[in-house]
Ligand code: AHG
Ligand code: MN
């Protein structure tokens with residue numbers, strides 16, 4: 001008999017029965033993200049055909065500018081969540097402000113809010129390189145029945161109830177955690193089903209990849225420069241190897257499987273780095289910790305930071321625990 005891998009749908013149903021008193025709302029929420037992921041995947045796969053199809057007179061959602069795929073992805077995720085009436089609020093990297101949503105009975109009684117980066121690594125689309133979607137889920141903290149407020153969105157990352165990403169790579173995968181393990185599912189595009197392909201993902205014991213945009217080297221803090229030099233030195237299992245795709249989702253995904261550290265430090269021009277705390281760093285930090293890794297701003301745990309604004313940026317160091325520990329030691333030693 002051929003081996004039957006569990007599908008994401010089956011996995012969600014099994015998980016649901018483990019949460020005795022849960023309403024099934026979180027399961028339905030993950031379900032709608034999986035659906036939106038399939039729709040975006042379909043569009044991302046056609047990205048290279050945009051001009052050809054356009055010339056043939058085909059209607060195309062992205063129009064002339066392929067970069068618009070992030071606007072498209074934003075709309076797909078928001079519409080899917082709004083139509084299914086399962087969340088009370090959404091914040092997105094692509095929206096200036098958060099969105100308030102009423103439930104099916106026109107009351108504000110849904111429990112969960114979603115924060116997302118609908119298309120991460122968007123500059124890679126033109127060149128046929130992997131992109132992704134990142135999502136982060138919290139329970140609201142303001143009273144049920146009232147419209148959500150900014151306080152619901154500015155919770156520290158440790159309050160997340162679930163987080164994950166979809167990577168539109170050589171295969172499309174959804175990787176997420178509802179707090180315990182991290183599980184990865186691969187999409188079979190022929191039948192539109194995700195199969196459990198990477199159960200209980202963990203960073204390997206030792207990592208040897210460092211992922212950073214070294215073009216910014218001269219602008220990095222001293223501790224980061226020293227850490228990069230440490231990675232390059234010949235000693236023990238070093239030098240490490242360097243890999244940088246420029247899509248956080250893909251760089252993180254590879255590092256979790258092969259072992260490594262991703263970092264986007266502060267620079268002299270951008271003291272808070274580039275990445276967004278709420279849409280990028282918190283969900284990745286949540287996954288990293290569940291997979292035995294670590295995420296830091298160079299000195300403190302990412303998930304402990306109390307956000308002060310929706311689009312806040314933060315320096316980000318994330319990956320194998322031993323590598324992040326080492327980086328923090330260099331930061332501490334060379335503190336200005
Ligand atoms: P986005 O496409 O959502 O703006 O995110 C891009 C981010 C991240 O995915 C990536 O690792 C980083 O920007 C790359 O930045 P550099 O081009 O400055 O290296
Ligand atoms: Mn991004």
Ligand code: MN
Nearest residue numbers: 093117119120
């Ligand atoms: Mn983006």
